[in-house]
Amino acid sequence: MKRGTLYGVGLGPGAADLMTLRALDCLRKVDCIILPRKDEKSSSVSWNIAEESVGLIPGQERLFLSFPMSRDPKVTTRAWNVAVKEIRDRIFAGKSVAFISVGDPFIYSSFIYLYEHAQKSWPEIEIKVIPGVSSISAAPIAAGVPVADGRERIAIIPAVYNKDDLRTIIRMFDTIILMKASSVMPEIVEVIESEGLMDKSIYVASATMDKEQIVTDIRTIKGKRGMYFSMVVIAKKDHSGVLFGNGV
């Protein structure tokens, strides 16, 4: 029997018009869209981005699957086993299935686990991945902070690093994008302050979404946690301006 295709679809950072035409076209055509959410009581953050644009498609299935935000592998593995079975059943019944991700599906997305599992366990199926505008580019643009020019070096890290690692990375790179910042904002601000980079750092939350928040003076949020979708961009600009003979 013919197998269905598995799609990983990047939805962009939040604004509906930052979803690509390819993503929209795919979501309007597939038999089933997987709507990831953190638990049964929550809505799907990623589906909130796409729902209005995709609209109602007769006969299309929309399946909520829960992916708990837990560090306990027993909890996460149980949820993944359920998800994998649901997705497999549909693909092996010949249906096309799209798994949606905020931003880009290959950047800190749950889709990566599914992709690797599918490649290994279901080698006969076709997998297609549709890139999305990542928050890595959308958030600095929302904040008006160019990420890198000429010879500047960029580090992109989840901010769950300990303070010493964070300090080392901050010293090594010109621009540092700290993702997953919400729960560790107080520690991040502490390190930034001790490195003398308060004036070169910007906090961006929910970029391009209705509740977008940009804080250019991070002293005002010292000691506070960040929003769910938040990041800090540190742009030193010590090596920028190669075009004009600077930054070397």
Ligand SMILES: C[S@@+](CC[C@H](N)C(=O)[O-])C[C@H]1O[C@@H](n2cnc3c(N)ncnc32)[C@H](O)[C@@H]1O
């Ligand atoms: C699980 S990762 C998903 C990244 C996503 N795949 C991407 O390409 O942007 C979640 C982190 O991405 C960042 N993020 C995603 N969307 C964002 C947005 N609209 N504004 C600011 N940060 C965002 C935050 O740092 C958040 O903690």
